[in-house]
Amino acid sequence: LDLRIARGEFVALLGESGCGKTTLLRALAGLDAIDGGRIDGPRQPAVVFQEHRLLPWDSLWRNVSLGLDEAxxxxxxxxxxxxxxxxxxxxxxxxxxxxxxxxxxxxxxALVREPRLLLLDEPFAALDALTRIRMHGLVKELVRRHRPGVLLVTHDVDEAVALADRV
Known part of the structure; x- marks a missing residue:
């Protein structure tokens, strides 16, 4: 795979369940090791997973600022x-x-750190239809404002076409 994502570009990777979309995303995020080839990209991309993965024992602001200087x-x-x-x-x-x-x-x-690359792993899959549509608009607006390169992995063709510059 040879994939280049420019700053501000929104790319969707489509594929059926089990084809390796999340594996690729996890490798790009540095969460899974690769056994061949190389990954050239930003050192610390931000990831939004299908599950929110918030820490239940911390307030919302502490969840968002996780790893940042408290001051x-x-x-x-x-x-x-x-x-x-x-x-x-x-x-x-x-x-x-x-x-x-x-x-x-x-x-x-994910966005509080102003990442150069934002990785989205089917972040809308568990949402109802209306919330999903609102989230699409919000993500498009935030990407326009912050200008990270974005890779969305999804199996939803309509979502890919609605959000991405390139599928």
Whole structure:
């Protein structure tokens, strides 16, 4: 595979379940080792998984600022949460969120670091149809604003066509 994603470009990788889309994404994120070839790309891409993977024992702002310096982390988290429409929920807990809200927090956590590459692993799969459509619009707006290169892996043709510059 020879894949190049420019800054601000949105690429969707389509394939049926079990064909290796998530394996590729995990390798690009540095979460899985590869046994051949090489991966050239940003050192720390951001990932939004199918499950939100929020820490239930931490507030939303702490989940978003995970790994950041606490002195600036809260302000950065507040700004990121405001961008995804949850700026008033800073001190709330993940258990109080709907599925769509939890995915928005996961998106804020990914974007708070201003990544050069954003990897999306079917992040809308568990959402209802209306929430999914709203999330598509939000992601498109955030990508336009922050300009990371984006790789979305999905098996949903309509989603790929609606979101991506290139499929």
């Amino acid at each position: 600036t982390g809260k302000a950065l988290a507040q700004a990121a949460l405001a961008e995804v429409g949850l700026g008033d929920r800073l001190d709330d807990w993940p258990r109080n969120l709907s599925g769509g809200q939890a995915q928005r927090v996961a998106l804020a956590r």
